[in-house]
Amino acid sequence: MARQAAQTIEIVCAGNPVPRTLEPITFPAGSTAVERMARLITGLAANSDGLPTGNDLASAIGANIATTNRLVSTAVGTGLALQLPGRLQPGPRLLHWAALLGPDIEPALIARPILRELAQESGETIGLIQFHADTKEAVMTTVVDGVRPLHYGLASGVRIPLYAGAGGKAILAHCPPNDVQALKLEPLTECTQTNLRALAKDLEEIRERGWVVGDGERIPDAFGVCAPYFIDGAVAGSITATVTRLRLPEIDVQALARMVQQAAQQLSRLLSTP
Structure with missing residues (x-):
């Protein structure tokens, strides 16, 4: 025995x-x-x-x-x-x-209270995207619905393209250049960026700013604000706030971006070794 x-x-x-x-x-x-x-x-x-x-x-x-x-x-x-x-x-x-x-901490479990607080504070639908560096895949694993009467609905378990939409581009901006070059840029909507040089410029701006917006690049009529989170310095995913474009004129994008970025930074601290 x-x-x-x-x-x-x-x-x-x-x-x-x-x-x-x-x-x-x-x-x-x-x-x-x-x-x-x-x-x-x-x-x-x-x-x-x-x-x-x-x-x-x-x-x-x-x-x-x-x-x-x-x-x-x-x-x-x-x-x-x-x-x-x-x-x-x-x-x-x-x-x-x-x-x-256990040997691994499940980010979604740690992130859920942060996502709920962000959804309550912003009123918008909040999603957690987890990135698997070995397979180069990003998946929307957790969704917390917004509290506003008119809010956007997201589905969990959906694969997120890295080159289209705020959630994927926030991650791609911190991936090695070879990962960007290897992408096949297929149009998902009429707003999807399919020019590799223009995409590389977008990613450089995202790295400098720390957050990203996406306007109908993956889902028509959806506007997203997103920031990446990291585990021990390596990008591990992103937190996204999604708004229907009908309400875009009333949204303070800068304020929403600050809230999303602060939530992502909080999650990075919790998941990383002190």
Whole structure:
């Protein structure tokens, strides 16, 4: 039974890449007990062989020795850490949390509260597009309907072309140039950009501005405002607000773009390693 369990663990771990080394204990900044405990947990996660205790640990988490000892006592008492002679190691509760979260964090799950807040604040329909860099595919995975009486409806599970519409172009702007050159630009509507040189210029402007608008390029009569989000510096998708063109004269595009960009930046921070 033990051998079978060991083989199962090997099979599971074989498909999961080892995460890159975390930075030193510098996050989050601040002096509250929660922030210090977060630095302690970050240190435990970054050092599987354990942390030195005493003054070295106090200096690392930004606390005096008395406060550090109280934090260590709490961490040991709750199972977040194991106390060994001169060292503090990750405890069973911390490992249990890691197992529950798994090796991969599902962006859609993390993004949903951000999308709901954005839909409530803007009143518009908000969508999350996830980008798979290995297959070069983008898919609308999550949609939160707008709260205005007249709002645009989007469908989830739809593949999004990278060259047409705000959602795809926000991603394409941060892809390697070879990915852009390899695209076959087929007209989806009469507004679709099919000139490669003009598309490359659009993408350069998008990178400089940080957000993009799309006017009927993928769906007739739809106007989109979109910003990309990133995981550890690599583009991972985009957040889009879609408006029916009937309401476009009443929309403050700049204000909507700021809200979408802030939501995308918030999602990037949550999904990236501190």
